Amino acid sequence: xxxxxxxxxxxxxxxxxxxxxxxxxxxxxxxxxxxxxxxxxxxxxxxxxxxxxxxxxxxxxxxxxxxxxxxxxxxxxxxxxxxxxxxxxxxxxxxxxxxxxxxxxxx
Numbered sequence: 001x002x003x004x005x006x007x008x009x010x011x012x013x014x015x016x017x018x019x020x021x022x023x024x025x026x027x028x029x030x031x032x033x034x035x036x037x038x039x040x041x042x043x044x045x046x047x048x049x050x051x052x053x054x055x056x057x058x059x060x061x062x063x064x065x066x067x068x069x070x071x072x073x074x075x076x077x078x079x080x081x082x083x084x085x086x087x088x089x090x091x092x093x094x095x096x097x098x099x100x101x102x103x104x105x106x107x
Contacts (some may be wrong), residue, residue: 013026013085021038028051028052028057029047029049029050029051029097030049030050030051030106031047031048031050032046032047032048032049033045033046033047034046034047034050038066041064042065043066044064044065044066045063045064046061046062046063046064047061048060048061048062055078055080056076056077056078057076057077057078058074058075058076059073059074059075059076060072060073060074060075063064063106064099069093070093071090071091071092071093072091073088073090073091074088074089074092075088075089076088079106082105082106082107083103083104083105083106084103084104084105084106085101085102085103085104086101086102086103087099087100087101087102088100088101
C-alpha cells in the first residue's frame with residue numbers, strides 16, 4: 001500500500017498546472033493551494049498549511065483528486081543538538097494510513 005499511495009501523490013505533483021502560495025504569515029506560519037488537470041481532463045486540487053517555531057515545524061496537506069478521492073498528510077520535523085528528525089502520516093481514500101519517519105545528524 002505504501003508504494004501505491006506514494007505513486008498516486010507523485011502523479012498529482014507532476015501534473016500540476018496552477019499553484020499559488022500566500023506570503024508568510026505571522027510566527028512562521030504559511031499556507032498554499034493549487035490544482036491542475038491531469039490525463040483525460042481529470043482535475044485535482046490541493047491545499048496545505050504549516051508553522052515553524054523554535055526549531056520545530058508542522059504541516060498539514062490535503063489533495064482532492066478525480067472521482068471524489070482525497071488524501072491527507074500530517075507531518076512534523078525538528079532539529080535539536082545536531083540531530084534532526086521528521087515524521088508524517090498519509091491517509092488515503094480508503095482510510096488506510098502510511099507512517100514514515102527518519103532521523104539524521106547534522107555536522
